[in-house]
Every structure is written in structure tokens, then in C-alpha cells.
Amino acid sequence: MADSAQAQKLVYLVTGGCGFLGEHVVRMLLQQEPQLRELRIFDLHLGPWLEELKTGPVQVTAIQGDVTQAHEVAAAVAGAHVVIHTAGLVDVFGKTSPETIHEVNVQGTRNVIEACVQTGTRFLVYTSSMEVVGPNIKGQPFYRGNENTPYEAVHRHPYPCSKALAEQLVLEANGRKVLGGLPLVTCALRPTGIYGEGHQIMRDFYHQGLRLGGRLFRAIPASVEHGRVYVGNVAWMHVLVARELEHRAALMGGQVYFCYDNSPYKSYEDFNMEFLGPCGLRLVGTRPLLPYWLLLFLAALNVLLQWLLRPLLLYAPLLNPYTLAMANTTFTVSTDKARRHFGYEPLFSWEESRTRTIRWVQAVEGSAR
Ligand SMILES: NC(=O)c1ccc[n+]([C@@H]2O[C@H](COP(=O)([O-])OP(=O)(O)OC[C@H]3O[C@@H](n4cnc5c(N)ncnc54)[C@H](O)[C@@H]3O)[C@@H](O)[C@H]2O)c1
Numbered sequence: 001m002a003d004s005a006q007a008q009k010l011v012y013l014v015t016g017g018c019g020f021l022g023e024h025v026v027r028m029l030l031q032q033e034p035q036l037r038e039l040r041i042f043d044l045h046l047g048p049w050l051e052e053l054k055t056g057p058v059q060v061t062a063i064q065g066d067v068t069q070a071h072e073v074a075a076a077v078a079g080a081h082v083v084i085h086t087a088g089l090v091d092v093f094g095k096t097s098p099e100t101i102h103e104v105n106v107q108g109t110r111n112v113i114e115a116c117v118q119t120g121t122r123f124l125v126y127t128s129s130m131e132v133v134g135p136n137i138k139g140q141p142f143y144r145g146n147e148n149t150p151y152e153a154v155h156r157h158p159y160p161c162s163k164a165l166a167e168q169l170v171l172e173a174n175g176r177k178v179l180g181g182l183p184l185v186t187c188a189l190r191p192t193g194i195y196g197e198g199h200q201i202m203r204d205f206y207h208q209g210l211r212l213g214g215r216l217f218r219a220i221p222a223s224v225e226h227g228r229v230y231v232g233n234v235a236w237m238h239v240l241v242a243r244e245l246e247h248r249a250a251l252m253g254g255q256v257y258f259c260y261d262n263s264p265y266k267s268y269e270d271f272n273m274e275f276l277g278p279c280g281l282r283l284v285g286t287r288p289l290l291p292y293w294l295l296l297f298l299a300a301l302n303v304l305l306q307w308l309l310r311p312l313l314l315y316a317p318l319l320n321p322y323t324l325a326m327a328n329t330t331f332t333v334s335t336d337k338a339r340r341h342f343g344y345e346p347l348f349s350w351e352e353s354r355t356r357t358i359r360w361v362q363a364v365e366g367s368a369r
């Protein structure tokens with residue numbers, strides 16, 4: 001991002017820095033970005049682990065704030081060289097209202113962009129999602145596609161709708177003049193399903209398997225491929241993009257990149273078993289135990305129950321028509337755009353990613369006892 005004369009001069013801001021991905025981005029920056037002077041971590045909920053970071057050579061500034069509040073965002077952005085905007089509401093289970101998802105993901109992103117423009121920050125990296133592309137509502141497969149693969153991106157669910165709108169805002173902001181007259185340089189990273197240490201849904205599946213006597217029951221055909229990428233590699237891509245945006249602004253500005261690594265192409269459940277298997281769980285069935293129409297019926301029933309129970313309690317199971325469509329539609333990427341544009345190579349091999357994730361699940365198991 002800068003030459004050696006600027007060593008230890010840079011100020012970075014990570015929004016959502018206490019989330020699953022955000023924490024990995026924060027730790028990766030501290031390990032891999034020697035030019036960092038100050039790292040600002042902006043989140044609605046600050047984690048206690050931030051304290052341990054404050055003893056290192058880089059000034060770590062924790063900022064409790066809300067991306068929907070423009071003044072809070074502007075105060076955090078002022079004076080930062082780079083903003084990595086990972087904050088977002090990730091909800092495909094109906095826990096939050098569509099309005100709130102829109103407010104956080106779209107208005108929050110708009111606030112980040114405006115803060116960059118108003119305060120003179122020139123480099124903005126946005127964490128988008130594969131869901132900006134698909135799977136679409138028609139359930140059409142996206143088989144090992146890349147950033148240029150034609151695909152009918154049609155969304156109805158609030159989460160992908162919000163991510164698509166926010167990504168569009170970020171890309172359109174590329175080239176806008178920021179305070180001081182220089183152009184804003186933006187780009188968007190689109191992870192597929194992220195896994196690794198801290199992945200809440202993996203934890204949920206693990207606990208569900210324990211409750212079912214060490215078994216999970218196959219619901220999705222093994223032939224349906226679902227793209228997955230290790231969190232450490234996604235974090236590494238963010239760090240590299242942030243570093244290279246200045247030098248390669250003409251090439252990278254306004255671009256989108258899928259996040260990828262060497263994780264194998266598998267179905268969602270078979271992929272999870274790469275970690276849950278060594279932790280003692282078994283996936284029962286070589287074929288789905290329930291026919292698809294019955295799963296669809298149960299998914300629809302869950303929506304009805306969620307609606308009926310809403311006045312009393314929050315019922316938000318993993319299975320609903322949207323998550324079923326996500327898991328049951330092939331969506332995998334195969335691309336080298338990040339390597340060509342900014343020299344990305346995965347920092348963690350598949351074996352390392354797998355070992356680290358298994359170790360983490362085992363630690364979750366230990367702490368649950
Ligand atoms: N997890 C995945 O598989 C995945 C895949 C693709 C893209 N993404 C994207 O990556 C980003 C991070 O996702 P994650 O899985 O780490 O989710 P996460 O929920 O673990 O992290 C999001 C963080 O944003 C913070 N946040 C939420 N609302 C906020 C607000 N109003 N103001 C400030 N901070 C707020 C949360 O407190 C949390 O720490 C999101 O933008 C998500 O859309 C995630």
C-alpha cells in the first residue's frame with residue numbers, strides 16, 4: 001500500500017472487526033502489515049479479546065459504534081488511509097426484519113462511503129458475498145464459474161438483496177473525489193461460504209450432531225457442490241487488496257473478486273464432515289433421507305411457525321426455503337482473477353485450513369463439557 005518511506009505510517013479501519021471474519025482480518029493485519037501504525041476496530045459489540053492486542057507495537061483503537069449512524073462512522077473514518085468494511089447483518093434465518101438488514105447493510109455501507117468522501121480516505125475494501133450473484137431464485141447451478149461467467153442474478157431474500165445493493169454502491173463510488181480532490185478507489189470481495197475458527201453455523205451443526213447421538217442425517221445430495229473458503233485466506237485477500245489498491249488503482253478500482261482457495265468442491269454437508277467427522281460425528285445416508293418435496297414442506301412449515309410464534313418467541317431454525325435452496329443448488333467458483341490482479345495465493349493450504357478448523361471444533365467440544 002505504501003513505500004518504505006511510509007513504514008509504520010498507515011492507519012486502517014476495520015468495521016465489523018469483532019465478527020467472525022472481522023477478527024481474522026484484524027489479526028491478519030497485525031501479523032502481515034508492517035506499515036501499520038494504528039488499527040481502528042469499529043463494531044457494535046466489542047470483544048474482550050481486543051485487550052490482548054493493545055500491548056503490541058501497533059496502536060489498536062477499539063471503537064464501539066453503529067454503521068447506521070453516519071456521525072459515528074465519519075468520526076471513526078477520519079484520518080484513516082484504508083477502510084475495510086466487513087460489518088454487516090448476516091441473517092438468512094429470519095432473525096431480523098428486512099428493514100433492519102437493509103438499514104445495516106445498505107445504509108451502513110452508504111455511510112462508510114460518504115465518510116470516506118467527506119474525510120478524505122481514498123481506499124475502501126468492501127466484504128461482499130457470493131450471494132450477490134447467486135444461487136438465484138430459480139435454483140440455476142453456477143458450476144465453477146468466475147467473475148465473468150454469465151448468470152441470472154435475481155434475488156428476493158433481504159440478505160442477498162442488501163448485499164447486492166451495497167456492493168453496487170461501493171463499485172459506483174469508485175472514482176468519486178474525496179476531500180482534497182483525489183479519487184476514491186474501491187473494490188469488493190465476494191467470499192463463498194466461509195468456514196474456520198469461530199464459524200457459528202459449524203458450531204451449531206456440531207452441537208446438533210451431539211444432541212442426535214453423534215449423527216447428522218443427510219439432507220442434500222452429495223452431488224450438489226457448494227463453494228467454501230477458509231476464513232484465514234479470506235482475511236489474507238482483504239489484507240492484500242488493501243495493500244495493493246493504491247499501486248494498482250487503475251486495474252483494481254471498481255473491481256469484484258471472488259474469494260477462493262484450495263478447499264475441495266463438495267456438498268455443504270460433506271464439506272462440514274471434513275471437520276465434524278474427525279470430531280466424532282457421522283453423516284448418516286449416502287442419499288438424502290427425506291425426499292426433497294418433504295424438506296420443502298418442512299421448510300415452508302418453519303416459515304409458518306416462525307410467523308405464528310413471533311409474538312411469543314424467536315423461532316429461527318436452520319431450515320427454511322431460502323437456506324434449503326442455498327444448500328441444494330450447485331454454486332462453486334473457479335477463478336484466478338485475484339492472482340492476476342494482485343498476486344494473491346492462499347496463505348493456508350487446504351490441509352492447514354482443515355487442521356486449524358478441526359482443532360477449533362475440538363476446543364469448542366472441550367469447552368462445552
Ligand atoms: N460468513 C460467511 O460465510 C460470509 C460469506 C460471504 C460474505 N460474508 C460477509 O462478511 C461480512 C462478515 O460476516 P461474518 O460472517 O463475519 O458475520 P458476523 O456477524 O460474525 O460479523 C459481522 C460483524 O458486524 C458487526 N455489526 C453488525 N451490525 C453492525 C452495526 N450496525 N454497526 C457496526 N457493526 C455491526 C457485528 O457486531 C459483527 O461483529 C459480512 O458483511 C457478510 O455479509 C460472510
Ligand SMILES: CC(C)CCC[C@@H](C)[C@H]1CC[C@H]2[C@@H]3[C@H](O)C=C4C[C@@H](O)CC[C@]4(C)[C@H]3CC[C@]12C
Nearest residue numbers: 090092129192193219268318319323324326327
Ligand atoms: C438443508 C439443511 C439441512 C442445511 C442448511 C444449510 C444452510 C444453513 C447453509 C447452506 C449454505 C449456507 C450459506 C452459504 O454457505 C453462503 C453464505 C453466504 C454469506 O454471505 C452468508 C452466509 C451464507 C448465507 C451461508 C448461511 C448458511 C447456509 C444457508
